[in-house]
Structures are given as C-alpha cells and as structure tokens.
Amino acid sequence: MTNVEVELDCQVLVNALRSPEADLAWEGILFREIRTFAQLNFNRINFSFAPRACNHLAHALAAFGARRQIIQEVWSEDLPNDVNVRSASNLAGPG
Known part of the structure; x- marks a missing residue:
C-alpha cells in the first residue's frame, strides 16, 4: 500500500492534517506525528472530507x-x- 486516501467526517481534522497551521494548538504534536508517519510510510496520502x-x-x-x-x-x-x-x-x- 503506497497510495492512501483517508476520508474523515470532520472537516476541522482534515484541515489540521493537511496544513501545519494547527500545529501550535495543544494537540498539534499529534497532527505533526500523523503527517510524519504518513510521509515516511506512503508514497502519497490524501486526507479528505466525507459527510458522516x-x-x-x-x-x-x-x-x-x-x-x-x-x-x-x-x-x-x-x-x-x-x-x-x-x-x-x-x-x-x-x-
């Protein structure tokens, strides 16, 4: 699995995972760790919004x-x- 599409039903979380802008929030370390893990383990990963x-x-x-x-x-x-x-x-x- 090298190309991954992750659909989330929370637009705020999608935005936080797509951009480093939320990294200064208290949970920012988690967003950075997820992005780092994704970059190290997949050729391409995309976080997108899908309605609940x-x-x-x-x-x-x-x-x-x-x-x-x-x-x-x-x-x-x-x-x-x-x-x-x-x-x-x-x-x-x-x-």
Whole structure:
C-alpha cells in the first residue's frame, strides 16, 4: 500500500492534517506525528472530507469486528447481513 486516501467526517481534522497551521494548538504534536508517519510510510496520502452519512459501511464493519472478539481472522464466508445491506446501499450511492 503506497497510495492512501483517508476520508474523515470532520472537516476541522482534515484541515489540521493537511496544513501545519494547527500545529501550535495543544494537540498539534499529534497532527505533526500523523503527517510524519504518513510521509515516511506512503508514497502519497490524501486526507479528505466525507459527510458522516457516507460512513455507514465503515461503522457496520467496525461493529461486526467488535462483536467477533477475534484477534486475527481470514474472512472467507459471505458478508453478514447487516454489513451486506450497508455495502449494497453504499455502492448504490446517495439516495
């Protein structure tokens, strides 16, 4: 993975990660560390804003993973229903 797109639902955080202007804030060290990590580990990384309505699939996957309580797993079966429904609606686009 050398080119990464990170979508966040907080425009303030996107702005802080894209520019050093927020580095003087009390949490500025975190923004600098994230940018440094990204520069050292990826050829290209882009932080962009996506409305909260766009992250239903990510939420469903995180909730599914939290319920599983397994450290490492290869997922070879079909998607769980709650994830499958969100995945289909995510592919369909807004509507």
